[in-house]
Amino acid sequence: MEAAWLTLPEALNLDLTSARHSFRLCPVRRLNLAGKGSMASGLLDPEFLIGASLADGRFKVVARIGAGSMAIVYRAFDHRLETDVVVKVPKKQKLEDPGLRERFKRESRLLVQLQHPHIVRILDIGLHSNVPYVVMQYLSGGCLLDKMVGRNGQPGPVNIQSLRDWVQPVAKALDYAHQEKVVHRDVKPANIMFDHAGNAFLGDFGLTKIMNGDPSEEVADETAAGFVVGTPNFVAPEIVLGKDYDGRADQYSLAITIYNAIIGQPPMLGKSPSATMVNQTRRVLPLLSEIRKAVPEATAAAVARALQKKPEDRFASCIEFADAAIAGLTASTNSDSSTSTALKTSPVKSGGGNDSTARSKSAATGSRRRSLDSIPLLSVGEAILTGKVSRVKKNGDFDCPNCRKELRLSEKHAGKTGRCVQCQTRLRIAKNLATLTTIPQKAAGDLSYADSSSSGANSADDLILGEKVFGIKLSRRSLFILGIVLLIVVIGTVTLFLNRLQKVDLEKREQELQHRFQNFEQQ
Numbered sequence: 001m002e003a004a005w006l007t008l009p010e011a012l013n014l015d016l017t018s019a020r021h022s023f024r025l026c027p028v029r030r031l032n033l034a035g036k037g038s039m040a041s042g043l044l045d046p047e048f049l050i051g052a053s054l055a056d057g058r059f060k061v062v063a064r065i066g067a068g069s070m071a072i073v074y075r076a077f078d079h080r081l082e083t084d085v086v087v088k089v090p091k092k093q094k095l096e097d098p099g100l101r102e103r104f105k106r107e108s109r110l111l112v113q114l115q116h117p118h119i120v121r122i123l124d125i126g127l128h129s130n131v132p133y134v135v136m137q138y139l140s141g142g143c144l145l146d147k148m149v150g151r152n153g154q155p156g157p158v159n160i161q162s163l164r165d166w167v168q169p170v171a172k173a174l175d176y177a178h179q180e181k182v183v184h185r186d187v188k189p190a191n192i193m194f195d196h197a198g199n200a201f202l203g204d205f206g207l208t209k210i211m212n213g214d215p216s217e218e219v220a221d222e223t224a225a226g227f228v229v230g231t232p233n234f235v236a237p238e239i240v241l242g243k244d245y246d247g248r249a250d251q252y253s254l255a256i257t258i259y260n261a262i263i264g265q266p267p268m269l270g271k272s273p274s275a276t277m278v279n280q281t282r283r284v285l286p287l288l289s290e291i292r293k294a295v296p297e298a299t300a301a302a303v304a305r306a307l308q309k310k311p312e313d314r315f316a317s318c319i320e321f322a323d324a325a326i327a328g329l330t331a332s333t334n335s336d337s338s339t340s341t342a343l344k345t346s347p348v349k350s351g352g353g354n355d356s357t358a359r360s361k362s363a364a365t366g367s368r369r370r371s372l373d374s375i376p377l378l379s380v381g382e383a384i385l386t387g388k389v390s391r392v393k394k395n396g397d398f399d400c401p402n403c404r405k406e407l408r409l410s411e412k413h414a415g416k417t418g419r420c421v422q423c424q425t426r427l428r429i430a431k432n433l434a435t436l437t438t439i440p441q442k443a444a445g446d447l448s449y450a451d452s453s454s455s456g457a458n459s460a461d462d463l464i465l466g467e468k469v470f471g472i473k474l475s476r477r478s479l480f481i482l483g484i485v486l487l488i489v490v491i492g493t494v495t496l497f498l499n500r501l502q503k504v505d506l507e508k509r510e511q512e513l514q515h516r517f518q519n520f521e522q523q
Helices: 100-113 145-148 160-163 169-180 207-212 219-228 248-263 273-282 297-306 320-347 352-374 378-386 441-449 475-522
Strands: 002-005 027-029 058-065 071-078 083-090 122-128 132-135 192-193 200-202 390-391 417-422 426-430 435-438
Touching: 058 083, 100 122, 100 132, 145 192, 145 248, 160 169, 160 248, 160 320, 169 200, 169 248, 169 320, 248 297, 248 320, 297 320
Parallel strands: none
Antiparallel strands: 058 071, 071 083, 083 132, 122 132, 192 200, 390 435, 417 426, 426 435
């Protein structure tokens, strides 16, 4: 890279008469990409665009907001509309892609025409000193990832009811784009944004395809070598595997985004981006209602369906998925309201003691619900990342997630924990008997709040999951002893049977000899 001091009209075309902003003069760098088969040498470095005028002076770059894996984000001022806007430019390594400009020209017109109430508007697209840029609507409410950050500066779970604010609007935006033959491919918390009033918008439509291209356009070995198909934590399995995909890939990413928001961290995270993408194709996540009690089972079931590895097993559309997820929240809220109304209208006996007791129980219940809804889920996240899940088979049985031994469960096992009779792995049984999840040793103690039945009479030590003999659960040792006893009985029975046969044969032979002897005497 070569650095040089350039004249302001040549490099930045600064308008020093602007009364709204003042700028600090700084060196402007140009990239030396000669010999790399990319854009022409003398390309403006996208890292240094502060103060630049774009689109014949309409947009003035004011400040740098941040940067992602593909692009750098700036805040600019639109002199025509007199409002702030966002400008995105590719990072330096993306500018070295020889196909970037061609994709940019091909996709830009479609992106500008993609208009929806919940899609971030693209105001302009162009080139500045041979660097492509995209100008978008500025939203002051931040993104979903910002809303997940707690007071300690670390990401954490969101309030369950906050899903109502953005899930359905984002789903409608995705379905609209799918009707226009556009697949987002990068739905994630950082791309779900809000305005000052809290309205949700989906951003970065088409930018993944502009920056990276489409897998179908790449050579197979090049794709495998380093092609990035989206954010590994949220990409759909069919995209990872290089299969044909459609809008249901975005539905999967939306479901992963919901899961991430509820537990406070990416559920498919691996030790490396490659490991994370492998997890997308193989790992089956536990139901959200098993991890966080505040999540209604209907909502958890909707998310689980949208997370199916096969696209045909998911919902037909994103809004169908969103409606099912939010309907679960509504049903849960109505149930809580009915219970609350019943408590308020139920007769209470006279006497201050009973009234005080009722108020204390109500306060305790409310406190417990709030604590379950706001509890940090880092330890639960560890259980998700390391736990294995087995789903119910057609005959109603389960395979142990660890040793694959067939286990038969009944309704009395619902919501409890136990151990596999063969491998002694600790297992958590879903309340609806749909899944069987392993509980890692390091997280077993942390999960006590999520499953109150794991103590006392229903502890894992008291519940052995395995074969039943004459309706009685038997441990591995008991089965071994019983097997030896049965073997001895069988051997004894066979021996007696053989002895009986031998005795019958001897008696028969004796009778024959007697008969021959009598015949001999008569002769």
